[in-house]
Amino acid sequence: MAVFAYKGRNGRGDMVAGTLDGEDSGVIADQLMSTGITPVEVKPFRGIGGSSSGKPDWMKNVFRDTQVTQVDLMLFSRQMYTLLKAGVPIMRALAGLQESTQNPVFSTALQDVRESLDSGRELSAALRRHPKIFSAFYVSMVQVGEMTGMLDETFIRLYGYIEFERDMRERIKSAMRYPSFVVIAMAIAIFVINLFVIPAFAKVYSGFHAELPMLTKILIGFSGFMVNYWVLILAAMIAAAVGFRSYINTPDGRYKWDKYKFKLPVVGDIILKSTLSRFARGMALSFKSGMPILQGMNVVSMVVDNEFMRSRIEQMRDGVERGESILRTAVAAEVFNPVVLQMISVGEESGDMDGMMFEVAEMYEREVKYEVANLSAKIEPILIVALGILVLILALGVFLPMWDLGKAAMHR
Numbered sequence: 235m236a237v238f239a240y241k242g243r244n245g246r247g248d249m250v251a252g253t254l255d256g257e258d259s260g261v262i263a264d265q266l267m268s269t270g271i272t273p274v275e276v277k278p279f280r281g282i283g284g285s286s287s288g289k290p291d292w293m294k295n296v297f298r299d300t301q302v303t304q305v306d307l308m309l310f311s312r313q314m315y316t317l318l319k320a321g322v323p324i325m326r327a328l329a330g331l332q333e334s335t336q337n338p339v340f341s342t343a344l345q346d347v348r349e350s351l352d353s354g355r356e357l358s359a360a361l362r363r364h365p366k367i368f369s370a371f372y373v374s375m376v377q378v379g380e381m382t383g384m385l386d387e388t389f390i391r392l393y394g395y396i397e398f399e400r401d402m403r404e405r406i407k408s409a410m411r412y413p414s415f416v417v418i419a420m421a422i423a424i425f426v427i428n429l430f431v432i433p434a435f436a437k438v439y440s441g442f443h444a445e446l447p448m449l450t451k452i453l454i455g456f457s458g459f460m461v462n463y464w465v466l467i468l469a470a471m472i473a474a475a476v477g478f479r480s481y482i483n484t485p486d487g488r489y490k491w492d493k494y495k496f497k498l499p500v501v502g503d504i505i506l507k508s509t510l511s512r513f514a515r516g517m518a519l520s521f522k523s524g525m526p527i528l529q530g531m532n533v534v535s536m537v538v539d540n541e542f543m544r545s546r547i548e549q550m551r552d553g554v555e556r557g558e559s560i561l562r563t564a565v566a567a568e569v570f571n572p573v574v575l576q577m578i579s580v581g582e583e584s585g586d587m588d589g590m591m592f593e594v595a596e597m598y599e600r601e602v603k604y605e606v607a608n609l610s611a612k613i614e615p616i617l618i619v620a621l622g623i624l625v626l627i628l629a630l631g632v633f634l635p636m637w638d639l640g641k642a643a644m645h646r
Contacts, residue, residue, distance in 0.1 A: 238253065238254055238256055238259060238262045238276055238277065238278055239251070239252075239253050239276075239277055239278070240252060240253070240254060240262055240266060240273055240275065240276045240277075241273075241274045241275040241276075242266050242271040242272055242273040242274050242275075243271065243272050243274060243532055243536075244270060244271050244272075249274075250271060254266075259276040259277070259363055259365075260350060260355065260359060260360070260362065260363040262276050263276055263359065263362045263363070264355070264359055267359075272370070272374070272529075272532060272533070273362065273370075274370060274536060275365065276365070301337065301339045302337060302339055302340045302343070302366075302367045303337075304396055304399065304400045305400070306335070306337050306340050307367070307368075307372075307396055308393055308396045308397055308400065309335075310331060310335075310340070311389045311390070311392045311393035311396060312389070312390070312393045313327075313331055314327060314331070314386075314389040315386050315387075315389040315390040315393065317330070317331075318385055318386035318389065319386045324351070324357065324385075325348060325351060325352075328344055328347060328348050328351070329348065331344060332344040332345055332348070340367070343364045343367055346360070346363060346364070347360040347361060347363075347364075350363060356377070356380055357376055357380060357385075358373050358374075358376045358377035358380055361373050361376060369536075370533060370536045371516060371533050371534065371536065372392060374520075374525070374529070374533040375388050375391070375392055375519060375520070375523060375525075375533075376388060376389075376392075378520070378523045378524060378525045379523060381524075382523065382524045384523065384524075387523075388523055391519050391522065391523070392519075395515060395516070395519060398511075398515065398599065399512070402508055402511075402599075402602060402606075405602075405603065405606040405607075406504070406508075406606055406609075409606050409607070409609035409610050410609070412610055412614075413610065413613045413614070413617060416617050416621070417617070420620070420621060420624065423624075424624070425460075427457075427628060428456065428457040428460045428461075429457070429460060429461055429464070431632075432453055432454060432457035432631075432632070433457055433458075433461060435632055435635075436454045436457070436458075439454075439635050446635050447630075447631075447634045447635060449627070449630055449631045449634065450631045450632070450634060450635050452631070453627070453628070453631040453632070485541070488541045489541040489542055489545065492540045492541045492542040492543070493541075493542035495540075496509075496542070500609070500612050500613060500616075501609070503605060504602060504605045504606060504609065506569075507598045507601050507602045507605065508598070508602045509538055509539070509540050509543050510543075510569065510570070510574075510594075510598050511594075511595050511598035511599050511602060512538055512539075513534055513538050513543065513547065514591050514592075514594040514595035514598060515591075515592070515595035516530075516533070516534035516538070517530060517531070517534055517587075517591045518588050518589075518591035518592040518594075518595055520533065520534060521587050521588035521591060522588040522592075527554060527560075528551055528554065528555060531547055531548075531550060531551035531554070532551065534547060535547040535548055535551070543569070546567040546568075546569055547567075549563070549566065549567055550563035550564060550566075550567055551563075553566065559582060560578055560581075560582055560587070561575065561578050561579045561582055564578050573597075574594050574597070577590045577593055577594055578590060578591075578594070
């Protein structure tokens with residue numbers, strides 16, 4: 235037996251951690267679920283100077299589940315819905331999908347899922363053995379589908395959820411592509427000008443022994459600093475990047491950065507609305523599938539990918555657990571606008587919370603799509619102004635001395 239370190243959330247949603255002995259991570263996950271703990275992470279426990287596993291293929295295990303894309307998971311969910319809806323037995327469905335998939339990593343994972351089912355595990359427990367492919371939300375939805383007998387409907391809902399996530403990411407990447415190229419081009423231009431162009435002009439000006447304008451002196455001084463200390467500047471930039479990454483990997487740093495992201499100019503509102511849309515759609519799916527509200531909030535809090543929002547969801551869950559209404563906890567969270575709060579109120583009064591949460595999700599999705607479509611239009615004027623200022627400073631700094639020297643030569 236090996237020793238595994240785990241992190242999970244108990245029935246109250248509190249994070250717990252520890253170690254357990256077991257044959258593999260799936261056994262550990264089953265043990266945790268049987269004690270009322272929802273596993274978040276299960277990995278081999280590494281003591282001082284060694285690993286709990288002496289397998290020679292440890293590198294393969296580390297990278298094994300990192301190559302499965304959202305498209306693979308979308309196709310799997312859609313095909314599972316079609317096969318189960320048609321009455322195909324689950325083992326036969328998995329065997330067919332394993333043979334048809336073009337991703338060898340995903341094929342290996344499906345093979346392991348089939349073996350787990352053969353050994354008597356449920357499908358959700360088998361999927362939980364691959365946390366880098368199947369998220370906690372995905373596994374919990376499958377588990378509820380098993381309990382309610384609506385596994386086929388669960389897969390089509392998961393397909394729609396993953397499709398939305400992928401669509402939003404692609405839209406944002408597409409909108410940011412042009413501004414990113416412009417910013418990179420500006421950075422390269424500044425680097426080249428300061429290291430090669432301005433030093434050449436500085437040599438010319440020094441030969442005239444004339445008084446240079448203040449702007450030119452600043453440019454020459456900054457260029458000289460870059461030429462002489464470019465290694466130090468590069469090291470400082472790398473250190474700043476590493477320091478920032480280390481800071482946001484701490485609980486406090488991640489919480490503050492995730493909260494600040496909502497206040498970023500131009501993109502902050504998009505990040506907030508997409509996060510709220512993800513939360514609303516996740517809650518709608520959990521309500522629709524018959525998942526208890528506290529369990530649904532626990533699971534959704536794990537997949538919003540924002541610590542600040544996660545804390546607000548946990549705050550809402552604690553309020554509901556105390557007997558407060560969802561509307562009251564949503565108001566206290568201070569992240570929803572009045573229109574959404576009104577829809578939540580109607581959903582509670584009518585008993586149609588899943589329908590109202592779907593409406594909230596779709597409303598935020600429409601707003602995100604509109605904001606993303608106009609993102610380039612918002613950023614382009616800022617980039618044009620910045621580029622114009624940069625060109626103006628360089629032009630004045632470089633050509634003003636030429637103008638003064640030309641006038642001096644004419645007077646002679």
